Amino acid sequence: MDLQRTKAIAKKEFKHLLRDYRMLAILILFPVFLLIIFGYAINFDVKNIKIAVYDRDHSSLSRKFINSLSGTENFDLEGYIFNDSDIKHVLDEKKAQCVIVIPDDFSENVYNNVPAKIQFLIDGVDGNTATIVQNYVNLAALNFNREITAEIFSAYGIKSSIPLELEPIFWFNPELSSTKFLLPGLIGMILVIVCVVSVSISLVREKERGTIEQINVSPIKSTELLLGKITPYVALALLNATMIIIAGYILFGIEVKGSFLLLFFSSLIFLFSAASIGIFISVISESMQVAFSLATALSLLPSVILSGFIFPIESMPWIIQVFTNITPVKFFIVILRAIILRGVGLEAFWEQVIYMLLFAIIILTLANLINIKKEKSA
Amino acid sequence: MNSIEVNNLTKKFGSFTAVDNVSFNVKKGEIFGFLGANGAGKSTTIRMLCAILEPTSGDAIVGRYSINKQPDQVKKNIGYMSQRFSLYNDLTVEENINFFGGVYGLEESEFEERKKWVLKIANLEGKEKTLTSSLPGGIKQRLALGTAVIHKPEIVFLDEPTSGVDPISRRRFWDLIHELSSEGITVLVTTHYLEEAEYCNNIILINRGKIIAQGTSDELKKNYIKNTILQIECDKVIEALEILEKQNFVNEVSIFGNSIHIVVNDNYKNEEQIRNLLEKNHSINVFRIDSIVPTLEDVFIHVLEEDKENGSSKN
Numbered sequence A: 001m002d003l004q005r006t007k008a009i010a011k012k013e014f015k016h017l018l019r020d021y022r023m024l025a026i027l028i029l030f031p032v033f034l035l036i037i038f039g040y041a042i043n044f045d046v047k048n049i050k051i052a053v054y055d056r057d058h059s060s061l062s063r064k065f066i067n068s069l070s071g072t073e074n075f076d077l078e079g080y081i082f083n084d085s086d087i088k089h090v091l092d093e094k095k096a097q098c099v100i101v102i103p104d105d106f107s108e109n110v111y112n113n114v115p116a117k118i119q120f121l122i123d124g125v126d127g128n129t130a131t132i133v134q135n136y137v138n139l140a141a142l143n144f145n146r147e148i149t150a151e152i153f154s155a156y157g158i159k160s161s162i163p164l165e166l167e168p169i170f171w172f173n174p175e176l177s178s179t180k181f182l183l184p185g186l187i188g189m190i191l192v193i194v195c196v197v198s199v200s201i202s203l204v205r206e207k208e209r210g211t212i213e214q215i216n217v218s219p220i221k222s223t224e225l226l227l228g229k230i231t232p233y234v235a236l237a238l239l240n241a242t243m244i245i246i247a248g249y250i251l252f253g254i255e256v257k258g259s260f261l262l263l264f265f266s267s268l269i270f271l272f273s274a275a276s277i278g279i280f281i282s283v284i285s286e287s288m289q290v291a292f293s294l295a296t297a298l299s300l301l302p303s304v305i306l307s308g309f310i311f312p313i314e315s316m317p318w319i320i321q322v323f324t325n326i327t328p329v330k331f332f333i334v335i336l337r338a339i340i341l342r343g344v345g346l347e348a349f350w351e352q353v354i355y356m357l358l359f360a361i362i363i364l365t366l367a368n369l370i371n372i373k374k375e376k377s378a
Numbered sequence B: 001m002n003s004i005e006v007n008n009l010t011k012k013f014g015s016f017t018a019v020d021n022v023s024f025n026v027k028k029g030e031i032f033g034f035l036g037a038n039g040a041g042k043s044t045t046i047r048m049l050c051a052i053l054e055p056t057s058g059d060a061i062v063g064r065y066s067i068n069k070q071p072d073q074v075k076k077n078i079g080y081m082s083q084r085f086s087l088y089n090d091l092t093v094e095e096n097i098n099f100f101g102g103v104y105g106l107e108e109s110e111f112e113e114r115k116k117w118v119l120k121i122a123n124l125e126g127k128e129k130t131l132t133s134s135l136p137g138g139i140k141q142r143l144a145l146g147t148a149v150i151h152k153p154e155i156v157f158l159d160e161p162t163s164g165v166d167p168i169s170r171r172r173f174w175d176l177i178h179e180l181s182s183e184g185i186t187v188l189v190t191t192h193y194l195e196e197a198e199y200c201n202n203i204i205l206i207n208r209g210k211i212i213a214q215g216t217s218d219e220l221k222k223n224y225i226k227n228t229i230l231q232i233e234c235d236k237v238i239e240a241l242e243i244l245e246k247q248n249f250v251n252e253v254s255i256f257g258n259s260i261h262i263v264v265n266d267n268y269k270n271e272e273q274i275r276n277l278l279e280k281n282h283s284i285n286v287f288r289i290d291s292i293v294p295t296l297e298d299v300f301i302h303v304l305e306e307d308k309e310n311g312s313s314k315n
């Protein structure tokens, strides 16, 4: 391993990257673009949420609560329900997105200063909308709380603490992913695309232009060449990751709870495994066009569909679960969720780190075998 | 002393034999010309000698090292300019030089000296910051040669270095090759231009992967063409060519500009024979008939014709 030669390659590659304004603009703007699209989808403003009410209390307080909801433009009261079995019908037939069940001891509890429970049954099929519905319901309940606390206080002279407690139940999708849970997947997806596409393109470009001959004839080793080649793109991907984390904080208020150092090193290992996919693609494709198509397909699709980014892996059929291992994003998401959201350390995800390293080793070995076979026949 | 010794080198691509049992030696400091038509196997041979393509069988010693057993040592001691353009167009002159200096691991002080030298031979002093893509072809070629030998190799392989370059630049490039050779560097060069072959100390002609002629320019002319060559200047050149082709005293005919070269055999008696044939029988005016010294082109047409006959009689 000769660092001078690796440095020469990395330096040259940085120059290519900085001089190719178009490519650079795409590589930097693309993540921002994705972030805005996803940010928009996540923050999608839902108005006129259809609600149905099962009021078992029939008190003035329960009517007051219902009015406080239907009085805003967020909710549309579709109608009343009078028995348990209708709840399912209403949700199944999409007559309402949310059913509110007010128990018969509701007002009694409030006046006795015992926490009163209201049940919200939300159609969780569209996880995203369900989250938003939940947020609106929470907000409405909070407002109502404040209102009646003041009211009860002035009317009865007693101080009521938390008269109302919400108990949302997700009817169809119990492990509903919240806004936060999408960000790690987004980071993984963006990094894998940037890294795989740029590494494979930069390697195939040398093949296509014939400059690889000049490198092959020099004493440089393939590990030195590859390490030098991936360095600028790994650095670029790290820059992208930083941008997304900052934007995640600004746009969604998501703070990194765990260690930045751990985040950095696990990202590095992840990018190494992503780069190995890029190297593999460069071995099997002869033109930049082929490499680009393969790279986008092999990085984008699995990282969206199979990584657990949007669809939970546990609920996939076992055969598909096996296939989820073709993307290192699967492991990286677990790590990111652990570091960013839970703030836990290596003990929570060392297995995933090993899987990512194994992934890289397997892919690089495969690439090497194919390369040797190609050279023999060429 | 031999700088390169090639022994029974063969390369097969599937069932197709691109290089067929080739053997030759190149002396130290020599300019060795490697000639052949498109697809003859020149590049394939060179790539094997540079240890970037594994031979199917055979071996070669390149600067004391075996291409099969010590490919890394071979690579350290050679320079190679591939047939396809070998510089990075989006980098500046200086960045290209820096890159190759780094890849060959030159020491700082040595590198500075070599960088000056490359800039000098490419005539690019003071133009270090120019983008390579904006350089004229001839200058690019010289810069490519400079970067290919930045590590002062003992042997240089140049694969069609002058293709697509204007004649004056080509001439300058060859001056540079002579300069390298005078410093004791062995140069193996392929070319399509036969007049360039005249600049080489030794020449090999390769066809369909096989060597079909070799020697110095003079040796080739002497050894391969035993029969007399006549140059005929006449009108209706094409018609005359067709007539001459059918005569039993003519072995080969070919057109050179507006004259015809024919190789005659023992059935040929004198000029009158030709004049009678063309002027009396076919009313073609003959202006001059000269016996000429063969050019390399005559030699190559001759040996290629022979090779074609051998090939077709075998098949």
Ligand SMILES: Nc1ncnc2c1ncn2[C@@H]1O[C@H](COP(=O)(O)OP(=O)(O)OP(=O)(O)O)[C@@H](O)[C@H]1O
Residues within 6 Å of the ligand: A378, B013, B018, B036, B037, B038, B039, B040, B041, B042, B043, B044, B045, B083
């Ligand atoms: N990697 C390869 N796979 C299959 N066939 C190949 C390969 N490389 C070269 N060939 C074939 O081998 C033959 C010799 O090619 P080579 O490039 O050595 O010819 P050349 O003499 O350099 O020709 P040119 O003057 O066009 O450069 C050609 O027919 C070519 O198509």
Ligand SMILES: [Mg+2]
Residues within 6 Å of the ligand: B042, B043, B044, B083, B159
């Ligand atoms: Mg060639």
